Amino acid sequence: MTNRLIALFIISVLAAFVLGYTVATKIPRISKLEAAIKSAEQEIANMHQLNGYRYEIEYVIRGNKLFARSLPTSTRLPDESLVFGGGGEVTVDLETGSIIERRFYQ
Numbered sequence: 019m020t021n022r023l024i025a026l027f028i029i030s031v032l033a034a035f036v037l038g039y040t041v042a043t044k045i046p047r048i049s050k051l052e053a054a055i056k057s058a059e060q061e062i063a064n065m066h067q068l069n070g071y072r073y074e075i076e077y078v079i080r081g082n083k084l085f086a087r088s089l090p091t092s093t094r095l096p097d098e099s100l101v102f103g104g105g106g107e108v109t110v111d112l113e114t115g116s117i118i119e120r121r122f123y124q
Contacts, residue, residue, distance in 0.1 A: 051084070053115040058086035058108045065106040065122045073105070083118065084110040 059075065066073050066088065073088040088105045109119040 047112075050112055050115065051079075054084045054110040054112050055086070057115050057117060058084060058110050061108045061117055061120060062086060062088045062106050065120075079112070082112050084112055086110065 055077065058077075062073065062075055076087045076089055078085045078087075086108045088107075106120065106122040108117055108121075110116070111118050
C-alpha cells in the first residue's frame with residue numbers, strides 16, 4: 019500500500035511539472051499570436067480607411083505565419099445602389115509580429 023502511495027505521489031509531481039512546462043511554453047506563443055493579430059487588424063483597418071467600407075477578417079495560421087484576409091463586403095449607398103468594397107491580405111510573421119507582405123484589392 020505504501021509503494022502505491024509513493025508511486026502516486028511521484029506521478030502527480032511529474033504531472034505537475036509537465037503541466038507547468040506546457041503552460042509556461044504556451045503563454046509566450048499566445049501573446050505572440052495576439053500581437054500578430056493586432057498588427058494584421060491595424061494594417062487591414064488602414065487599408066479600409068481609404069475606401070470607408072465595412073469588412074470582416076478571416077485568419078489562417080500556416081507554419082510560422084499568420085495570414086489575415088479582409089473579406090469584401092457590400093455597402094448600400096443613399097441612392098440604394100450597392101457598392102462592393104475591395105479586400106486586402108496581410109501576412110504576419112508570428113515570431114516577430116512584423117508584417118511580411120500586404121496586398122490591397124480595389
